[in-house]
Amino acid sequence: MYTMGTLLRHGSEEQKRAYLPKIASGDLRLQAFAVTEPEAGTDTTSIKTTATLEGDHYLVNGRKIYISRVEQSDLMILLARTTPLEKVEKRTAGLSVFLVDLREAEGLTVRPRRVMMNNATSELVFENARLSRDDIIGEEGEGFRYIIDGMNAERILIAAECVGDGRWFVEKATERAAEREVFGRPIGKNQGIQFPIARSYANVEAASLMVRKATSLFDRGEPCGAEANLAKLLAADASWEAANAALQTFGGYGFDAEYDVERKFRETRLYQVAPISTNLILSYVAEHVLGLPRSF
Numbered sequence: 152m153y154t155m156g157t158l159l160r161h162g163s164e165e166q167k168r169a170y171l172p173k174i175a176s177g178d179l180r181l182q183a184f185a186v187t188e189p190e191a192g193t194d195t196t197s198i199k200t201t202a203t204l205e206g207d208h209y210l211v212n213g214r215k216i217y218i219s220r221v222e223q224s225d226l227m228i229l230l231a232r233t234t235p236l237e238k239v240e241k242r243t244a245g246l247s248v249f250l251v252d253l254r255e256a257e258g259l260t261v262r263p264r265r266v267m268m269n270n271a272t273s274e275l276v277f278e279n280a281r282l283s284r285d286d287i288i289g290e291e292g293e294g295f296r297y298i299i300d301g302m303n304a305e306r307i308l309i310a311a312e313c314v315g316d317g318r319w320f321v322e323k324a325t326e327r328a329a330e331r332e333v334f335g336r337p338i339g340k341n342q343g344i345q346f347p348i349a350r351s352y353a354n355v356e357a358a359s360l361m362v363r364k365a366t367s368l369f370d371r372g373e374p375c376g377a378e379a380n381l382a383k384l385l386a387a388d389a390s391w392e393a394a395n396a397a398l399q400t401f402g403g404y405g406f407d408a409e410y411d412v413e414r415k416f417r418e419t420r421l422y423q424v425a426p427i428s429t430n431l432i433l434s435y436v437a438e439h440v441l442g443l444p445r446s447f
Contacts, residue, residue, distance in 0.1 A: 179226060195295065208281045217272045233292060307365045316393070350392070354393075355386075364382070387423055394412075
């Protein structure tokens, strides 16, 4: 959705004909999205990976971090700087997007990273990796705009995942509260157990409505930056609240791997941080929606 969507919306006709049918048929596997770097983090305009044109090829050098699905993918969207930062008028200029065929990539080292949740993610090291002129998506130097477009889709997708997580926690907590008896009565009779679960349900369902609104705007090709960010913020918060309610409902059993609560608890915590932190979303809303002064 947010990887090959970049190709679908901004790629050349030749690129679309070469790749999209095979993606749709399943002949090409999952696709990776290489933007984040060790130093830049969510400050995308500060990335240091470069793509230098030499003849008919670009030479790519630099590092990416926490890039999901690389080992399971055939293709990867790559953001690199084609014009040095000191030579552009705006920080968002001089960035370009490339389509990398991982089956043929040379000069690329993939180093898997072990993280606290079930996520196949890696560090990438580019050392004079060669990409042809035909591998660039859209116009050189316009990549930031293309990536932002993809990031809106990513935030909507992750928000939908958070809604699913939240509903899972609410369902599990409700079942546990109804069947678990302490002091001769189901713990679900106690408002101290009921209220956190009920509030979690309300917040998850409210977040799902914002996800639907953002998705509807995105599907129609209309501006949806604010809605995509709000969907991600509200759904991530709702899921995390539901996770805490479920863990508290299960008590000590919530830490037992047999019940899966501790696993999902760890997984949903990620979305307070990635793919964009809740604080950065609040800064975006304050500046771009409410018109307050830029905070950074």
